[in-house]
């Protein structure tokens with residue numbers, strides 16, 4: 001990628017976020033700055049409570065900063081926007097809508113004609129391999145299938161930024177690796193800027209071009225690690241020396257943070 | 264009668280113990296499942312009639328529980344007096360109209376309480392306060408202002424159903440998963456869309472529960488409502504029969520109220536299955 005002119009897609013500029021709770025002020029984020037480039041796949045790791053979700057919610061426009069600004073395409077983010085899609089850990093599917101209804105929810109909101117919306121939704125339902133479940137309700141799906149629907153729903157709205165908060169966190173290891181590969185495939189086909197939070201260092205490395213390590217109390221960016229492993233990546237990538245080296249390094253950094261938090 | 268009940272209890276205890284010792288809950292539930300649920304309803308009914316018959320034989324209870332044949336016969340008596348159907352109709356009108364008004368008021372009140380905290384903080388204590396007061400207690404006050412006739416009956420039932428339904432719906436709206444609202448927002452939903460496409464469908468299960476509770480409360484406040492000097496009605500008639508010690512038609516009317524309650528519940532369940540079949544099971 002060297003030498004290419006890279007466009008900054010998301011600019012996080014000195015963001016601070018303070019929550020006022022009963023137990024006093026919680027500084028969730030302090031002095032967080034980061035440039036994320038167009039079509040880059042960023043993964044974020046860090047101990048629990050270090051402000052990962054807070055940062056994602058701020059980028060999504062679901063939370064406001066206490067100070068500092070976030071820009072998307074040089075526009076200051078003030079609210080949610082359809083150019084920024086989100087996949088939540090708890091799937092957040094609408095239980096009263098079928099798979100099709102869920103995937104085209106955003107399209108219908110944009111006032112798209114039914115036929116067109118159905119067509120686009122079907123394309124993404126096929127992409128996540130759920131065409132046999134088009135008319136099923138979420139209660140009839142497994143966890144992995146629900147998360148596929150959530151990914152299809154986010155993709156169907158055609159955002160240029162995809163924000164994912166531990167989307168595979170609730171899934172078993174096998175489903176998880178399967179969805180990781182699917183996500184990578186999709187991302188290679190339809191490039192988007194991805195911001196992906198995870199607790200799993202392996203997942204962070206296999207997916208990301210850069211891994212952001214965050215530290216807690218207050219939440220800051222501790223280090224940014226470049227992962228120079230070419231795509232397409234697969235499960236075999238996990239036994240290459242580059243992967244193992246990155247894993248050792250990131251793991252030790254995260255573990256240090258974890259010990260800090262325990263103190 | 265006591266002996267009978269005891270024996271029944273002992274037997275169930277025994278079978279329970281047995282299955283515990285054997286640790287074969289599968290085989291135990293098997294014979295339960297082999298009998299279709301319709302047959303279970305029939306069995307339950309037969310057992311009830313059996314116990315009723317025993318109660319009608321035991322001297323201590325026989326005056327409250329006339330024989331099933333006398334009670335059936337009293338249908339004819341009440342029809343000959345020309346009150347049977349008009350009593351049912353009158354009570355149904357009061358309950359349904361009262362329930363409907365209560366429902367129509369409780370919907371916006373519940374949404375407002377869930378949406379605006381000042382409104383919640385002001386109104387919720389009132390509702391919780393009045394809710395614990397039996398309707399019979401405030402009936403005289405209603406009569407003082409509303410006089411006698413249909414109006415006070417409907418007012419009493421409206422108050423009772425409104426209190427329960429507004430709290431039920433409000434708690435439902437408040438418990439809507441906030442990530443659903445977030446998910447809608449990031450897909451471009453504005454406040455109006457969130458209300459119509461998220462809050463409304465997500466509250467539907469609670470609205471159905473409220474309807475079920477509301478119809479039940481409406482029926483149970485019937486006696487209170489019809490103590491306002493009603494000229495007809497199941498509750499009013501039971502009080503009137505009480506004065507003449509006519510146990511058979513009284514029991515008949517009590518059973519009629521129960522049957523109406525069952526029908527209401529069945530209808531609501533049907534509606535529920537239609538509208539909220541997408542819900543995770545929680546039977």
Ligand SMILES: Nc1ncnc2c1ncn2[C@@H]1O[C@H](COP(=O)(O)OP(=O)(O)OP(=O)(O)O)[C@@H](O)[C@H]1O
Nearest residue numbers: 019020021026028047048049050051052053054055
């Ligand atoms: N709405 C809120 N009110 C008060 N404090 C909050 C709120 N949301 C988050 N916090 C606090 O901010 C800090 C960061 O929370 P955040 O959810 O961003 O952490 P996280 O890195 O996503 O953690 P995890 O890995 O467990 O998901 C925590 O200390 C949390 O208690």
Ligand SMILES: [Mg+2]
Nearest residue numbers: 052053054165
């Ligand atoms: Mg989080």
